[in-house]
Amino acid sequence: HILLNCPMYNIGYIKTVKKILECVCHRCARLRLQPGDHKYRKLTMIKDKFKYAWESCKNKVVCEYPDCETQLLPIRRHGIELFFDQKKVDNKLPRVPLYADQAKSILEKITDETCRLLGLNPDSSRPEWMIFTVIPVPPPCMRPSVHIDVANGGKGEDDLTHMLTNIIRYNNLLGKNESSKTAIEYKEQLQIHITTYIDNEVSGVPPALQKGGRMIKSLSARLKGKEGRIRGHLMGKRVDFSARTVITGDPHISIEEVGVPLSVAKTLTFPERVTSYNLDRMQALVNNAKNYPGARYVINERGRRIDLEVAKTTPLIEIGDIVERHMVTGDTVLFNRQPSLHKMSMMAHIVRVMPYSSFRLNVNVCAPYNADFDGDEMNLHMPQSYETVAELQTLSMVSSLLVSPQSNKPVNGLVQDALCGIRKLTMRDTFVNFEDMMDLVMCLKEFPVIPPPAIFKPIPLWTGKQIISLCLPDIDLTGNTLTHADHEDIFRSTTKDLNETCTRKAESEFYSATPTDSRVLIQSGIIVHGYLCKKTVGASSGGIVHIIYNDHGPRAACDFIDNSSRIVNAWLTNSGFSVGIGDALVSEITHAVFSSTIDTQLHKVQKTIESYHANELKPEGNFDCEQTKENQIVGLLAKARDSAGKTTLISGHPDNNLKQMVEAGSKGSVLNICQVSACVGQQMVEGKRIPFGFKDRTLPHFTKYDHSPAARGFVRNSFVKGLTPSELFFHAMGGREGLIDTAIKTAETGYIQRRLVKALEDITVKSDGTVRNSRDDIIQFYYGEDGFDGTAIEYQTFPTMMLSESELYSRYYNGIDSEYAQLKKDQELLRRVLRLAEDRWPLPLNIMRMIITVKKRAITRGLPDTEFTAEYIFQQTKAVVNSLRPSKLNINSEYNVSALFGILVSSILSSKQVLYVHKLSKCQFDYLLILIKEKYHRGLVQAGESVGVIAAQSIGEPAT
Numbered sequence: 001h002i003l004l005n006c007p008m009y010n011i012g013y014i015k016t017v018k019k020i021l022e023c024v025c026h027r028c029a030r031l032r033l034q035p036g037d038h039k040y041r042k043l044t045m046i047k048d049k050f051k052y053a054w055e056s057c058k059n060k061v062v063c064e065y066p067d068c069e070t071q072l073l074p075i076r077r078h079g080i081e082l083f084f085d086q087k088k089v090d091n092k093l094p095r096v097p098l099y100a101d102q103a104k105s106i107l108e109k110i111t112d113e114t115c116r117l118l119g120l121n122p123d124s125s126r127p128e129w130m131i132f133t134v135i136p137v138p139p140p141c142m143r144p145s146v147h148i149d150v151a152n153g154g155k156g157e158d159d160l161t162h163m164l165t166n167i168i169r170y171n172n173l174l175g176k177n178e179s180s181k182t183a184i185e186y187k188e189q190l191q192i193h194i195t196t197y198i199d200n201e202v203s204g205v206p207p208a209l210q211k212g213g214r215m216i217k218s219l220s221a222r223l224k225g226k227e228g229r230i231r232g233h234l235m236g237k238r239v240d241f242s243a244r245t246v247i248t249g250d251p252h253i254s255i256e257e258v259g260v261p262l263s264v265a266k267t268l269t270f271p272e273r274v275t276s277y278n279l280d281r282m283q284a285l286v287n288n289a290k291n292y293p294g295a296r297y298v299i300n301e302r303g304r305r306i307d308l309e310v311a312k313t314t315p316l317i318e319i320g321d322i323v324e325r326h327m328v329t330g331d332t333v334l335f336n337r338q339p340s341l342h343k344m345s346m347m348a349h350i351v352r353v354m355p356y357s358s359f360r361l362n363v364n365v366c367a368p369y370n371a372d373f374d375g376d377e378m379n380l381h382m383p384q385s386y387e388t389v390a391e392l393q394t395l396s397m398v399s400s401l402l403v404s405p406q407s408n409k410p411v412n413g414l415v416q417d418a419l420c421g422i423r424k425l426t427m428r429d430t431f432v433n434f435e436d437m438m439d440l441v442m443c444l445k446e447f448p449v450i451p452p453p454a455i456f457k458p459i460p461l462w463t464g465k466q467i468i469s470l471c472l473p474d475i476d477l478t479g480n481t482l483t484h485a486d487h488e489d490i491f492r493s494t495t496k497d498l499n500e501t502c503t504r505k506a507e508s509e510f511y512s513a514t515p516t517d518s519r520v521l522i523q524s525g526i527i528v529h530g531y532l533c534k535k536t537v538g539a540s541s542g543g544i545v546h547i548i549y550n551d552h553g554p555r556a557a558c559d560f561i562d563n564s565s566r567i568v569n570a571w572l573t574n575s576g577f578s579v580g581i582g583d584a585l586v587s588e589i590t591h592a593v594f595s596s597t598i599d600t601q602l603h604k605v606q607k608t609i610e611s612y613h614a615n616e617l618k619p620e621g622n623f624d625c626e627q628t629k630e631n632q633i634v635g636l637l638a639k640a641r642d643s644a645g646k647t648t649l650i651s652g653h654p655d656n657n658l659k660q661m662v663e664a665g666s667k668g669s670v671l672n673i674c675q676v677s678a679c680v681g682q683q684m685v686e687g688k689r690i691p692f693g694f695k696d697r698t699l700p701h702f703t704k705y706d707h708s709p710a711a712r713g714f715v716r717n718s719f720v721k722g723l724t725p726s727e728l729f730f731h732a733m734g735g736r737e738g739l740i741d742t743a744i745k746t747a748e749t750g751y752i753q754r755r756l757v758k759a760l761e762d763i764t765v766k767s768d769g770t771v772r773n774s775r776d777d778i779i780q781f782y783y784g785e786d787g788f789d790g791t792a793i794e795y796q797t798f799p800t801m802m803l804s805e806s807e808l809y810s811r812y813y814n815g816i817d818s819e820y821a822q823l824k825k826d827q828e829l830l831r832r833v834l835r836l837a838e839d840r841w842p843l844p845l846n847i848m849r850m851i852i853t854v855k856k857r858a859i860t861r862g863l864p865d866t867e868f869t870a871e872y873i874f875q876q877t878k879a880v881v882n883s884l885r886p887s888k889l890n891i892n893s894e895y896n897v898s899a900l901f902g903i904l905v906s907s908i909l910s911s912k913q914v915l916y917v918h919k920l921s922k923c924q925f926d927y928l929l930i931l932i933k934e935k936y937h938r939g940l941v942q943a944g945e946s947v948g949v950i951a952a953q954s955i956g957e958p959a960t
């Protein structure tokens with residue numbers, strides 16, 4: 001350490017020192033408040049003592065003690081100098097500096113009692129301790145000298161060493177000339193050096209510079225900021241056992257695999273303990289050390305590490321040794337792509353060692369990483385213990401993270417080619433002959449039982465739906481395709497409900513196909529009708545992937561994605577698909593139709609402008625005439641483009657490849673089609689039509705004051721037809737703005753994400769079901785007020801909510817008054833609580849689907865159904881619902897945390913529904929109740945879940 005010859009301010013404490021000095025008298029060091037003062041009494045009680053003391057003392061100008069009565073001057077700070085401001089006394093008087101030694105002597109006089117009043121604990125923080133008398137000197141390992149400067153003769157020293165020499169120099173000068181005139185100057189210099197040593201970015205202090213003019217890196221600069229010690233080296237750092245390279249696509253591997261280059265596999269190792277079970281295998285690896293698969297090191301039981309690269313003889317390993325073997329196919333690794341915005345940005349994959357130098361990744365797993373193959377790089381981490389491997393395999397595998405709690409839906413589904421192909425393959429007119437069928441079937445992980453062909457003569461043909469059905473486990477689903485329109489429901493079944501009062505669509509449309517095959521029905525894993533598209537097979541809530549995940553588990557869902565995408569890709573490579581200029585061209589008739597619609601709209605715009613000039617336009621809402629005119633024009637032009645797009649799409653041939661992709665949901669949108677073949681539309685800058693950049697006009701091509709659509713950025717042509725020079729320029733303007741604000745947005749949202757996570761990172765679910773932070777403050781008494789895990793939830797319909805009184809009576813009244821009363825009460829509660837126009841709510845375990853499953857298993861053993869009475873059903877259902885009340889919270893309340901779930905169960909399993917609609921046997925019913933109970937408990941969150949981070953990620957990630 002360095003003993004200072006004169007006390008010095010510490011830049012980190014100077015604010016506090018100033019505040020303390022403003023609280024006490026500068027002569028007698030007593031608090032500026034007297035014990036009789038009512039504020040004084042508050043100081044002994046309130047929590048925020050220091051702040052309160054300062055607030056009430058800083059403005060006192062005189063010591064109020066009769067034995068002192070000193071005039072107190074206000075203290076001002078400039079950089080690292082403190083001084084008394086005499087301006088109030090006399091404007092001409094100079095400022096009187098308050099040096100650290102003076103300040104220290106005042107602080108020393110403060111009694112322990114006063115310290116406590118100020119909120120300081122005198123045992124651990126006496127105020128004078130905030131002033132340096134000794135400078136601690138860090139050891140050389142913290143400021144090592146560098147040997148780069150050899151050419152200039154002499155070794156380079158660390159910045160801190162330079163600063164310390166300066167401090168020593170001025171300290172010595174000060175010691176020798178304590179009383180001379182230059183002492184003050186040395187004092188000020190020493191103060192500056194000590195300050196810049198700690199923080200070189202203090203305002204009002206000239207920053208210390210190195211010879212070249214580079215700023216010296218102070219102690220605080222080492223610690224703070226993104227590259228500082230805390231964020232750069234402690235919270236995140238470069239790590240061993242990791243690899244990074246470019247990713248490329250590979251449709252043949254599973255979404256749960258990652259292709260690893262051989263060079264990486266030979267570098268990364270796993271320390272495997274030798275046991276009697278793997279002794280031979282490990283010895284073989286050691287013998288093969290330098291080749292692949294081999295090993296790099298052997299650590300024997302005495303802890304000696306043998307480098308196999310340089311070892312002269314191959315060591316004989318023993319049980320208990322550790323072999324650091326190469327990475328092999330089948331290892332579990334952690335894979336990551338930055339920015340890691342949510343937990344799906346780091347998932348565990350199974351290694352598949354491959355030639356060449358890039359990581360191989362299945363396209364269908366790119367969505368959660370937000371990755372593509374245009375040069376993206378990803379990181380791979382090799383776990384280094386069996387515990388880590390186990391953790392990865394149970395918590396982080398791609399399959400176990402398939403459903404995200406962010407929006408209660410899968411994050412993976414079919415994308416791109418697979419999506420486009422599965423639509424084509426499952427169309428009604430797609431057939432596959434025997435030879436192709438055999439080829440396709442080979443794509444499956446397990447050879448299936450091949451169904452009889454749909455057509456036997458003249459040659460056996462299978463439908464595409466049959467082939468995709470081979471990938472499906474036993475699931476049931478009804479849904480629509482992307483393009484399904486309500487007017488297609490003309491084939492709606494007219495079968496009447498048991499009481500012939502049912503007019504609701506939901507029940508009658510269940511089994512109906514539509515002319516365009518746009519309604520999907522899957523029964524017991526067989527596609528009955530409807531082709532598949534993004535809505536059924538993509539990452540959508542209630543889609544195939546979601547249902548398989550919920551009913552058959554993560555592995556089955558993964559297998560479906562793998563199998564179906566592989567089979568579709570194999571089929572698509574043979575059948576072929578491509579997009580060309582021909583798909584963008586429209587017939588002359590279509591062209592004439594949309595041209596005339598655009599013309600009509602342009603005419604209307606012209607009329608609007610005219611009426612504006614004639615002062616006939618009435619302002620709408622809060623807008624003035626000018627704004628009203630602009631709004632109307634933009635509206636009219638948008639309509640022009642949209643209707644042109646619609647015309648193009650409707651008139652497009654079903655074989656149009658662009659249209660096919662849009663219908664499958666794999667690429668492109670209606671807007672894209674419109675812009676390519678009909679009309680590009682209005683270009684916008686800052687939400688307005690193109691503004692006048694030249695004097696009173698947008699471009700020199702137009703006359704001044706021209707507000708017509710063409711002169712303000714309406715692009716009438718399509719991309720196929722080509723843009724005029726001025727249209728091209730407007731389009732470039734709009735496009736540039738888009739580029740700029742995406743660039744700005746990424747930086748901003750990234751920071752928002754960091755702040756969100758930092759604020760919520762300590763919030764977890766505790767074993768008692770409460771959600772608490774690290775201080776054990778309760779955030780929620782029950783997670784999400786219902787305790788359900790976000791990944792276990794699906795949208796479910798409350799069957800009773802929307803029913804009229806008579807409908808409810810006819811469908812649910814079964815002679816048991818108490819049951820009916822309860823159902824009515826529940827209906828009332830639903831309507832009051834949900835306040836929605838719909839009767840859907842996210843709840844775990846899909847009971848309707850479970851009923852179908854239970855019926856399929858056709859359990860009929862057990863008690864004869866004669867004992868299966870309405871009363872029995874009512875009592876049993878009630879018992880189950882009551883048993884689901886979790887925890888001691890709300891135990892007495894009828895409307896506890898699981899009330900909604902209880903309502904769902906008791907309405908679906910009301911006696912009349914069970915007996916006449918679902919037609920369950922007693923055995924099936926009992927089994928269903930057991931299932932519900934079990935699955936309910938699986939749907940609850942696990943204790944220890946970091947729900948705070950999940951919440952933060954779920955908001956931050958979509959914002960990015």
Ligand SMILES: [Mg+2]
Pocket residue numbers: 371372373374375376
């Ligand atoms: Mg990219």
Ligand SMILES: [Zn+2]
Pocket residue numbers: 025026027028029030063064065068069070
């Ligand atoms: Zn005093």
